[in-house]
Amino acid sequence: MLSAKLHNGGIISSSEYNESTHGTRIYCLDKNCNAPLIYIDAAEEGRVAHFKTSGKGDSKHVANCGFYQRLDLVESISKVKEYQAEVLNKGVKEIVIRLSMSGLDPDKEKNTTEREQSEKTKKEVKLKNENLTPQSISSVKGVVKLLTEYEPDILSSILVNVGGGRKVPISELVVNQEQAHELLWNDNVLQNVGYFVYGKVTKLIKLEKVMYITLEENSVPFTIVIFQKHWKEFTYTEKQLVGKNVLVFGNLRKNEYKDQQKTEMIIKSDRYLQTFQRKPKNIQEDSEPNSHMSSNNKRV
Ligand SMILES: [Zn+2]
Known part of the structure; x- marks a missing residue:
């Protein structure tokens, strides 16, 4: 710790x-x-x-x-939500990480400066001490890694620089579908900022021009939308996704239909979605405390 x-x-x-x-x-x-x-x-x-x-x-x-023990992504983000306000308000040194997800968009041609910049960032991260958190977030996979490899006190000190001088606690950007829905329909989303939403896939439906992936519904529906023009970049099959836990990145979008408020996210390729493992439910009682875990800031 x-x-x-x-x-x-x-x-x-x-x-x-x-x-x-x-x-x-x-x-x-x-x-x-x-x-x-x-x-x-x-x-x-x-x-x-x-x-x-x-x-x-x-x-x-x-x-x-x-x-007590290693946390999965959902446990980790819920602990970070629990600690974050206190950690940031009581004088712990902040870690600022830049959100730079524009490289994900297949519609946007990368210009040379951007390419050079992303290569430069990669080098910088490599040169750093392995125990330090990365300086920027540029992939969904990177967020899964961050949330499962670092202890919740470190994660709680992270502010994400989302552009325009805005820095927000990481726990406000990684949300479940209910939180996403609430943010969106209460008009509390950060303008032009993508969110990371996690949940379990229940269905994948492919229509003529659009594909819908729905997440397990607790109280509100959440649908991931992929248009036909992006299908060549989106290769996941029903079998690969149904029943899996996923983290997806994108802008939250309202869809009001027959008086029903639905929350959607349009994605364009495989890189907007990352599957992750949850811990089996009975593990908490069975396992021994992981005492060496707290001796290093990055878990091994
Ligand atoms: Zn403790």
């Missing part, structure tokens, strides 16, 4: 922690947990400075703590 709660309720980053200033009473920031933590200096384990549980006495994460 790279963040911990102090006895006075503040939250401190491990890189800024100083025992004489902040005291020795440091705790897990998950409010269900509050396990006492210990501080490990960078020099001690040859890694970045971090906090962890000692495994002794009360210094263990509880089962529903976000640091």
Whole structure:
């Protein structure tokens, strides 16, 4: 873990922690947990400075703590939503990541500058310490990776630069279909900003000129739309998608039909959608706490 709660309720980053200033009473920031933590200096384990549980006495994460075990995407984003406001309001150092998804669009010809820029970004990321979060988000796959490979305290300190000087907590951009629907129909979506929506595919219907993919409906419908002109770029089959969890990226769109408000997203190629695995439901009770997980900011 790279963040911990102090006895006075503040939250401190491990890189800024100083025992004489902040005291020795440091705790897990998950409010269900509050396990006492210990501080490990960078020099001690040859890694970045971090906090962890000692495994002794009360210094263990509880089962529903976000640091107890590795989280799947849905668990991870829900913990980030839970922590994000507190982490960002209490002085943890922000990580700003740029959202640059324009490379996804097959209709848009890449100009040389853009191509050069994306190559440059790739190089920069490679040169960085492997433990650091990427500097930009340019694929849906990258978001799945980010949300499943980094611990929720790090993710909670991420602001996404969506352009036009706007920076938003990552938990506001990655939403389930109900949240997407609410944002859209309450007119709270960020202008010209794509959202990442996750859910489980129930149906794929191919008509003459359009394909519809519907997500499992809890309270509101959500439909992914692919027009015929983009079918050559969209190769997923019914078999590959039905029953799978997916994360899709695009602009949210209203569709009002016979007094029914529906939320849609138009996508243009395979690259707008990424499948991901959910954890089987009984794992939470069965598995042992993953104590070494908290010793590194990137999970191994
Ligand atoms: Zn904990």
